[in-house]
Amino acid sequence: MATIIVDKIAKSFGATQAVKDVSFEVHPGEIFGLLGPNGSGKTTSIRVILDIYQPDSGSVTILDGPMTNEKLNYIGYIPEERGLYQDVPLDRCLTYLATLKGLTEDQIKERLPKYLAKFDLTEHAKKKAKELSKGMQQKGQLIAALIHDPEIIIIDEPFSALDPINTQLVKDLLIEQRNAGKTIVMCTHQMNQVEQLCDRLVLIDHGQVLLQGELSEIRNRFSTNEVIIDALNPLPEKLNGVSRIEKLNGAYRLSPQEGLSSHELLNELVTQGIKLNSFEVAVPTLDEIFIKVVKESGGTDE
Helix, strand or coil: CCCEEEEEEEEEECCEEEEEEEEEEECCCEEEEEECCCCCCHHHHHHHHCCCCCCCEEEEEECCECCCHHHHCCEEEECCCCCCCCCCEHHHHHHHHHHHCCCCHHHHHHHHHHHHHHCCCHHHCCCEHHHCCHHHHHHHHHHHHHCCCCCEEEEECCCCCCCHHHHHHHHHHHHHHHHCCCEEEEECCCHHHHHHHCCEEEEEECCEEEEEEEHHHHHHHCCCCCEEEEECCCCCCCCCCEEEEEEECCEEEEEECCCCCHHHHHHHHHHCCCCEEEEEECCCCHHHHHHHHHHHCCCCCC
């Protein structure tokens, strides 16, 4: 049973239609990627899901029904525009935000120190938010979203301002939450993070769905018969069976001639005496698919 069902929602602001007939479902125990260029309708879709905006048409089902004030306590939300109180010490700010999610004083005293330690913020807990780095504020925002153990986590640009160590910490945390059966919607433009984390995704542009499905299925759908090889010696300019040779950081990307499969190309290279360290089918990156789909739709790749 889907935790979130978005059914043909539409939303306009004056003459601008931000979202048009967007539909998707998100299930427990998965990380779902909500992707799109700037201004594509991602944030509007999230705000409709959270009942911040009312859709002009269509509907959203959350936990088997419409959104209610009670259900908001089952959701952890991190907007792209961070929301910590800047002139309040971090621990007091997080305590207050936790009470808004229904936690008792005893629950906060038990959970908050553990989260502060997990995010290496214990020694900074008495500092005001404005005195913290952007990365520290981002970690504080993550604590605010997770401390009440929500069933649904909606996170907009989760890795913003984080260094590689803290990026990995957040990745591990999201995987941990997914494995615990939580429903996670991740809105981001960082395609490499989507490839590493997301089980399924939807790509929207100009308010419309262009692509959606399982990540592996989408990549297979856009795959070609091109291959990437690491050769022991430099390749000649021309090879039998190859229509194009492209150098790639010490490796080569080969496009077989029409009608030649990747397996047949491998046999052809061996026959020609090409010695290989590796040979693999070139699977398109999500960046490549993203750009291709958006451009073909007439949109932009900004």
